[in-house]
Amino acid sequence: MKDLWQNPRVKRIGAIMLIAVLVTVMTGPEGNGAEPTAGFTGSFAAQASFFGIFTVQRWIVFSLLTLIVVGAIALAKFVHRSWNDRAHRGGSDASAMSTRTPLRRRLDMKSSRYVFYVIVLVLAIFLPHVITDNSWQTQIVQQILVYILLAIGLNVVTGFAGLLDLGFVAFYAIGAYTTAWVTGALPTPPPFHMQFNTFFAIPFAIALAMLCGVLIGLPTLRLRGDYLAIVTLGFGEIIYLFANNLFGITGGATGTREIPFLSIHLGSLKYLWGLNPVPYYYLTLGFVVLFLIIFSSLEHSRVGRAWVAIREDEIAAESLGINPLKYKVMAFAIGAASAGFAGVITASQTLFVTPPTFTLQFSINILVLVIFGGMGSIIGVVLGGLFIQIFVVYLEHSPPSGYNSQDLYMYLGALLVVMMIFRPAGLFPSRRRRREIDQIEAGTAPDAVLTDVGPHNRVQEEMS
Amino acid sequence: MISPLFDVRDVTLRFGGVVSLNKVNLHQSRGEILAIIGPNGAGKTSLFNSLTGVYAPQEGAIVFTNSRGKAISIIGKKPFRVSAAGVARTFQASRMFNAMTTFENVKIGAESHRGLGVVGAMFKGPGTRRDEHRSDIRTKELLEFVGLTQQANAIASTLNYGARRRLEIARGLATAPDVLLLDEPAAGTNPTEKLELVELIRKVRDEMGVSILLIEHDMKLVMSLAERLYVLNFGSVIAEGTPAEIRSNPSVIEAYLGSVDTGVAQEARDA
């Protein structure tokens, strides 16, 4: 009996069945506290159609689906391997590749990449003319573009600097509330008792978010980088508590008064971003592109290289004169600033700011976008963000039976675990990150749990 | 009198109850190739870590005088500040940035002492471009100097031992140091690579004017390269002198005979 359980094939089939059962329950009907078994029995007893071919209990449908997925993965692996074999045997192909100079190859890659960017940008510009429904357009701005903007910001913290920030939403909230404050939409009077144009909220929001980022980041990163996650987690909750309870300052649970739209009044140049989501779409898209360019040049700069160095081997980086604390705090502050900025956009477009927007779930949602696409790869984050947020918006519009909007976070949580187990570098990883993870896992890099705990590190902790 | 490069006085380093360095005194003159030898666990790497700010010894003083004649107390300084002062090092088990190319590895060293320049980096300002260009040139020079131009675009983890050592040396030199600390540079290299390494280390001193402080187990290499040696045992300096003096010093021979690797002692006498 014990031998049977040790058999890897039996183990794998067991794991597959377990996953099928789990998926069955996850997608099943809601249960309740009075009848704790209702959700489970409902999940197993209810029937579902298998692509309209036949109708049978849901769990059987899911077992079949899981088997098909697993089979497809195995097949893909097999095809991939035989492809590789052929590539190795057909040596002439490989040598033809290598005769091209690396520079030439890089140029090719670069130009084809630029063509790809331009195509995507043109598609994005024409999108509002394809999707003309107002509510969809609003969703696209608020649920896709703003989320991508946030994901690009979090990517600097998590992807570039390798720090886990679970309180990202706090900086987003700070940005949103600062907008309300500057435009006089809070119970507390605006700075200098004058109402500013909404655009003026941007520098205020960025500065305030950055300041909070440094205040939270400094003491934590100074010694224990791994505590950052939990400290930011707590910070997110506290900002929520303040937003919800400081009636005299934030308006408490009822939220803020009306925040004016973004507008320009420069002499004869007047423009108002109004209720129509399309102008906001273009504005936000413009900022997404701007952030993409800025963060991408940051990645390929001295600063970006320093982040990689610290991520890979902090001690070696420090011996070369890089101050790890400075670079980590900086990444954290840049991330905070971009979240604060996104807060301004959201606050001005949604008119009101209320605390329930700023829960931990939001931070996790953004984190999923970063992880799914590929930490550290800006294009990966954008693609991953698009993919997931389109899915989320779709689920919201036409939820399948038994789906509750809260279930989303269950799926996202599961997705994080699955990604970490099977594809930690994400679906579209940056080449460098991919290499890095490969190397850590091959044991050639020093940063691995259980191997980085040698006396050297520990002594250093004691000393500082 | 010209102040020495390193002036280490009565340095004691303890971890809990364990004394790792015991009243160590050490002097290095500018331009000197100095070696530290001793059995395993004698405290050689601890001394290196103390000289580079990784450890902060509880007692004693470490004064480093850079080429501009500025005296800097090392104890209590963070490693990146020590690096900025002009001390570069390599590690016993080579610690490269494995996922980066050889070129990038060296470039990080070349640009690490510049200010933050985040805004410039974000918007690729003219100053940033100039800096990048300068670092690129410097990196190319250094790669040529250590003979890694061919492997400039190779991923660091694919390099062989000898190349890794040279990469680490280039990376250290990129920070424009006054002294380069080498922790067992020859470990894991084959005889040919070893010879090349000796050449390179001499070249670093002769052509770049960078002083060398090295830890090494390979007696032949040490005796042919070093101009002066310190012998550590149980955290204390037991002897100091030229290779010839050390070779005939009875307490050194005893220390090596008393330790496990007697082969080293044999080598010490043979070399």
Place this chain on the structure above:
Amino acid sequence: MSYFSSHFTTLGHEFWGLLVGGIANGIIYAMVAIGYTMVYGVLRLINFAHSEIFMSGAFASFFLMKVLVGNSTPNAFESVVYLIVGILAGGIVGAVMAVGLERVAYRPLRRRHAPKLAYLISAIGASYFIYNFVGKEFGRINLSIDSPFINNTVFTIFGAAVQTYYIVIFVVGLIMLVSLERLVATSKLGRGIRAVAQDAETASLMGVNIDRTIAVTFMLGGFLGGVAGFLYSIPIGVVYTMGFTPALKAFSAAVLGGIGNLRGAVLGGLLLGIVESFSVAFVNGAYIDVVAFAVLVLVLMFRPTGILGERLGRSA
């Protein structure tokens, strides 16, 4: 001046009551903090999903109490039996959850030497999945527990009433904490845990089964966390999000005492419980949760190794 003096007056009136409540809370924090500290000891990781182990224990005992207690009013003997059943249910489910978590979310990563960031993400994902799953299956509203005992005042100290609930916490908590400390300090199992905490590589060379030791560590921490969940839920009931705040506080307590240090976790838990209890006199009730966080940040700023220091591996 008057602000403080008036607050100190209330403090004076309620001093003993606040102290008793604070110690009771502190014991619960300590029991959860031990889970964090033990896992941190062997893996150098914050087990983010520990909050869900706490929650699962509470839910398991909740459903059992519902069946057992029903609408009856338990007599003294029944109360003791129910409590023991509740403790076992909470502890066992907590332990099973913890081991399962290690198996699914950590071990595959450990196998391929994943970087630290991957563990943290995997753990936060697992935590998220578990509590939302529980929310889906058992509803997203607060469910009140049928109390397994009548909460009388047993005796009074200096005018402060000590209820049955507090006695239960003191007794159960003390038994658990002391037996854990003995287990880790004296048994072969405990030696294995300490060896891995000190130096995993050497321990594995010396023949300690690392996988098993880590699983046992999770199991012990999970048991205590599950029991703590049960004790915590008796007066206020259960809800799927209940783990978050107490776990965050327990982590702060572990850091306050010195993470990796068993006695530190207990001391930190008690201190935090008492500090929080007394801060009622100074801080608006809505912000009471901020106190623990402030303690965490202050400790990180001024004494990052905690009160007793991080005696990783040398603990107990």
